[in-house]
Amino acid sequence: MSNPYSSLGSEAFWRPAVAEAGAHGLTGLWNPKFRIRPRDRIVTAGSCFAQHIGRALGARGYQWHDAEPAPPFMTDEDARRFNYGIFSFRTGNIYTPKMLLQWLQLAFGTGEVPDEVWEQDGRFYDPLRPVIEPDGFASEKELRTAREATLAALRDAVRSADIFVFTLGLTESWENAETGLQYALCPGTVKGAAFDPDRHVFRNGGFRALYKELQQAMRLMRAENAGLKVLLTVSPVPLTATASGQHVLTATTYSKSVLRAIAGQMVTELKFVDYFPSYEIITHPVFRGMFFAPNMRSVEKAGVDTVMTHFFADQARVFGAPKMPKRKKAAAKPARVDELACEEELLGAFAK
Amino acid sequence: MPSRSKRLCVFGDSHIGSLRKALDAGLIKPAGFDIEFWGATGPQFRQIDIIDGVVRPTSPQAAEMVAQVNGQGREALAPGDFDIYLFFGARLRMADFMPPYLQRLRDPQNGISAAVLQAGARGFLADRRMARIARNFGASGKSRVFFAPAPLWTWGVQGNAAAQKLADDYPLAADAGKPDRAAIWSAFEQILEPDGVTLLRQPEETIIRGIFTDPKYAVEGAQDSGDIGHKSAEYAALVFKSFLKAAK
Numbered sequence: 001m002s003n004p005y006s007s008l009g010s011e012a013f014w015r016p017a018v019a020e021a022g023a024h025g026l027t028g029l030w031n032p033k034f035r036i037r038p039r040d041r042i043v044t045a046g047s048c049f050a051q052h053i054g055r056a057l058g059a060r061g062y063q064w065h066d067a068e069p070a071p072p073f074m075t076d077e078d079a080r081r082f083n084y085g086i087f088s089f090r091t092g093n094i095y096t097p098k099m100l101l102q103w104l105q106l107a108f109g110t111g112e113v114p115d116e117v118w119e120q121d122g123r124f125y126d127p128l129r130p131v132i133e134p135d136g137f138a139s140e141k142e143l144r145t146a147r148e149a150t151l152a153a154l155r156d157a158v159r160s161a162d163i164f165v166f167t168l169g170l171t172e173s174w175e176n177a178e179t180g181l182q183y184a185l186c187p188g189t190v191k192g193a194a195f196d197p198d199r200h201v202f203r204n205g206g207f208r209a210l211y212k213e214l215q216q217a218m219r220l221m222r223a224e225n226a227g228l229k230v231l232l233t234v235s236p237v238p239l240t241a242t243a244s245g246q247h248v249l250t251a252t253t254y255s256k257s258v259l260r261a262i263a264g265q266m267v268t269e270l271k272f273v274d275y276f277p278s279y280e281i282i283t284h285p286v287f288r289g290m291f292f293a294p295n296m297r298s299v300e301k302a303g304v305d306t307v308m309t310h311f312f313a314d315q316a317r318v319f320g321a322p323k324m325p326k327r328k329k330a331a332a333k334p335a336r337v338d339e340l341a342c343e344e345e346l347l348g349a350f351a352k
Numbered sequence: 353m354p355s356r357s358k359r360l361c362v363f364g365d366s367h368i369g370s371l372r373k374a375l376d377a378g379l380i381k382p383a384g385f386d387i388e389f390w391g392a393t394g395p396q397f398r399q400i401d402i403i404d405g406v407v408r409p410t411s412p413q414a415a416e417m418v419a420q421v422n423g424q425g426r427e428a429l430a431p432g433d434f435d436i437y438l439f440f441g442a443r444l445r446m447a448d449f450m451p452p453y454l455q456r457l458r459d460p461q462n463g464i465s466a467a468v469l470q471a472g473a474r475g476f477l478a479d480r481r482m483a484r485i486a487r488n489f490g491a492s493g494k495s496r497v498f499f500a501p502a503p504l505w506t507w508g509v510q511g512n513a514a515a516q517k518l519a520d521d522y523p524l525a526a527d528a529g530k531p532d533r534a535a536i537w538s539a540f541e542q543i544l545e546p547d548g549v550t551l552l553r554q555p556e557e558t559i560i561r562g563i564f565t566d567p568k569y570a571v572e573g574a575q576d577s578g579d580i581g582h583k584s585a586e587y588a589a590l591v592f593k594s595f596l597k598a599a600k
Contacts, residue, residue, distance in 0.1 A: 071464060072452050073476040082468055138466050145463035152461040346393045349369030349376075350421050 023287045030314040033267075033274040034229050038322050040162035041065045043088040047095050047169025047235035049278065049299065051086045054165070056308040061324050064088070065161060068153035083132050088161075089153035090146075092129035095169035096205065097214035097262070098182045102128065104220045106147075107154040114179035117143060118192035125192030127183045136191060158224050167278075168259040169235045171210060172243060172251070177201040186243070202243045204254075211262045218270060230273045232263040236282035238297050256283075278307040358599075360385045361434040363407075364482075365397040367441025367502055368421070370571065370588035379589035382596070388424055388434070392417040397443065402485045405492075406430045432494030438595055440588075442482040444501040446554065447581075449476050450536060451518055451563045454525035457532050466535070473539040483544075490548030498598060499544065500552040500591045505580040506571075507564035512578040515564065528562035550598055555590045558583075 010016040011028045018026065036042070042064050044054035058064040070084035083090050094100050105111035106128075118125040123136035124143045129150075130136075137143040158164065174186040177199055188195025205213075221228055234256055242251035256279065263275045282291050282303050289296060291303025316322065360382070362368050368391050374380050375387070392400060392414050399414035400407060408428040409415040415427065429437075453472060456464050464472075477483040483499070490497035505515050519526060537553045544551050560566045567574075569590075571582035 071456060071468060071472045073449065073472045073479065074468075075471075075475040075478065078471040078475060082471060133465055133467055135467060142463075142465050145460070146465050146468075148460060149463050346366040346369040346391075346421065349372040350389070350423070 018286055023290070026286070026310075028314065028317065029277050029281065029310055032276075032315055032318050033271075035319040036062070036163055036231075036315055038062045038324050041160055042163045042165060043067070043157045043161040044165045044167075045087050045089070045091065045094055045100070046165075046167030046233075047093055048167075048237055049169075049233065049235040050165060050167035052299070052304040053167070053233070053278070053308070053311075054087065056304060056311075060308070060312065065157060067157040067160075068150060081134055083129075088157045090129070090132060090150045091154065092132050092184060093169065094166075095184070096171065096173050096182065097168070097210045097217060098173065098205070099128070099184060100166065101213050101217040101220070102182060103151075103154060104158070104217055107151040107158070108220060108224060110220060114176065114181040116176060116179065116181050118187075120192050120194075123191070125190075127181065127187075127192070129184055130190045130192045131185070155224075158221050158228070161225065161228055163229050163231055164221060165231045165233065167233045167235050168214075168263060169237075170239065171205045171255040171258050172239070173203050173205070174200050174243075175203050204244050205258070207258050207261055207265075210258065211265060214262060214266060218266070218273065222272065228272065230270075232266060232273060232275045233277075234259045234263055234279035236279045236299060236303075240297070276311060278311075281307050281310055355384075357384055357386045358435040359433075360387045360436045360438060361429065362387060362389050362391075362438045362440050363429065364391045364440035364442040365502075366393045367582065367588075370583050370585055371440055371592060373585035374588040374592065377585050379585055380592045382592070385436075388422065388426065390418060390422045390426060390429060391440075391442075392421060394443075401481065402488060405488070407485055431489045431492035434495055436496045436498065436599060437486070437489055439482060439486045439497070439499040440591075441502040442486075442499070444477075444480050444483055444499065446501045446503065447505045447518075447563075449473070450504060450533065451522040451525050453536055454528040454532055454563055455522040457535060458524040458527055466539070469535065470539040470542060473536070474543055477540070477543055486549050487544065487547035490544075493548065496599065497549045498552055498595055499549055500595065501554070502581070503554050503569075503583055503587065504559060504563055504565045506567055506569065506574060506583070507561055507580075508567035509570060509574045509578055509580045511575075512580050515580050518563065519561065522563065526562040530556055532562075533559070552591060552594050552598060555594060558587060558590060 005012065021027070038061055040063060042057055042062060044050045044064065054064045065088050066085055068084065068089045070079035079085055083092055091103055094103060102113050105113050116127050117140050118127055118130065124140050125136045126132060126143055126147055137146065173182050175182045186195065187193040187200050218230060238252040239248055239255060242248045244251045246254070260279060266273045267275045281287065282299055291300055291306065292298065293300055362371055368389055372389060375382070391397065396414040396417045399409055399411040401410050406428050409418050453469060456462050486497050486499050489495055505518060507515055509515065537551065541551050558565050558569050565583060569583050569587035571579050571584055574580065
């Protein structure tokens with residue numbers, strides 16, 4: 001007797017798809033909605049894990065777009081210290097849908113985002129990214145100039161991207177009680193502002209509110225770029241701390257569950273949005289936590305590699321192997337302007 | 353009793369030629385200094401390195417050129433060999449650094465903080481061998497050390513498209529004024545001073561169009577040779593005067 005399950009492939013059944021395949025034999029975890037080609041311009045933003053995706057795509061020859069590159073001559077170490085090249089623009093981590101929405105509203109001038117600048121010991125800090133510069137900014141003017149550069153990069157990124165990868169990180173956040181401005185980090189935990197229980201309120205977003213904020217962010221981006229596709233992921237990195245009153249482990253489960261549900265709902269409702277299950281690959285019990293560092297929080301390189309292996313394999317399974325662009329030959333370096341005539345110049349002066 | 357002359361070593365690449373010419377032409381009167389030149393041109397200059405704290409040529413070709421330039425038989429330089437070292441040109445090319453950073457300082461959509469500027473300057477200096485040597489010498493405390501970087505490219509030299517390309521690449525930098533350039537010089541000074549190196553800024557009166565050297569300071573024959581890198585004896589004289597002021 002036939003039933004709805006009888007015609008399904010083996011991936012629909014736990015025993016062959018998971019129990020027998022084992023952690024390293026899992027395949028077909030993702031059925032991508034759209035092809036991601038090496039020539040597509042890919043933008044990454046969101047929680048920490050998004051940076052791994054950007055780096056891995058770049059390493060594979062995909063066109064990860066750095067819309068706000070570090071100025072020349074900075075060492076790699078300094079570039080990282082100043083948060084260049086981590087995401088496609090220098091927003092720092094965007095943990096929540098509302099933070100994404102705030103950044104987009106500022107960039108495109110839609111909606112009112114309350115204005116706030118933090119000052120401590122003569123240095124100025126951007127509440128939307130208080131740790132973007134190791135020692136804050138020298139002045140409010142400098143802070144605003146730097147923020148404007150990031151907003152310009154964000155505009156460029158959204159308008160020119162083919163794929164916007166966004167990693168959802170947290171449901172918990174801190175906001176200004178009066179204005180509703182959401183902060184990137186809790187005041188008082190970083191330099192810039194002292195915590196004030198009357199001014200700073202905790203918010204643990206639920207499905208409806210966060211979904212609405214993410215939906216608004218999606219609409220805003222699509223209004224700027226009608227061809228933009230969005231790939232959502234959920235960060236597998238557990239909460240460092242929770243202010244919810246719950247145990248940090250259960251608070252993590254709540255947070256990730258809500259975000260995972262939002263991503264799922266969004267994929268169902270919006271054609272241009274897809275979800276890539278990096279969260280499941282890192283956190284699912286079938287992997288027995290093998291991709292976590294001993295602190296059971298940081299994700300090891302092997303985890304990122306496994307995630308990206310699934311990413312590329314599932315893209316190839318559904319759409320065929322990607323055509324990688326030929327690497328351009330580096331042009332020969334022209335001689336320096338002061339080397340062309342330097343011998344003549346020097347020896348002429350010192351000729352006996 | 354008259355004080356003895358200070359021993360000054362002018363150390364650099366082909367740019368030291370302009371200073372030699374300035375001296376020969378009597379454009380500068382280095383009273384109180386015994387000057388010795390030491391260096392080589394670009395390709396051979398790259399074959400000069402610091403080994404165990406001593407600077408010496410690392411190839412016979414470079415050694416030959418150093419001998420010709422120095423004319424005193426000095427094969428190596430160590431901290432303390434001279435009272436003062438003046439690094440001149442020495443492949444610290446401000447024409448590489450100034451245009452992209454001035455562009456960013458002038459661009460309201462692409463601005464950077466002073467800390468980022470300084471990090472860029474730090475990386476730039478760390479990657480330049482002669483800057484490392486100067487800092488090494490300066491930090492020894494055995495000699496005073498001054499650094500006059502290679503100047504900005506000369507504007508208006510016919511037949512050299514590089515300057516025009518630079519202007520096209522960094523259009524906003526053309527509007528850069530003294531305060532913008534001062535921010536950059538200051539970033540370098542803040543890094544070099546703790547190591548005992550005094551930076552000599554390119555004289556403001558020699559700069560035009562934000563990022564170029566005035567063609568009146570072009571090296572002799574520049575219009576024929578297309579040389580936008582080297583400068584005239586008059587330019588070197590101006591820099592040396594700023595050195596004298598700083599060395600007082």
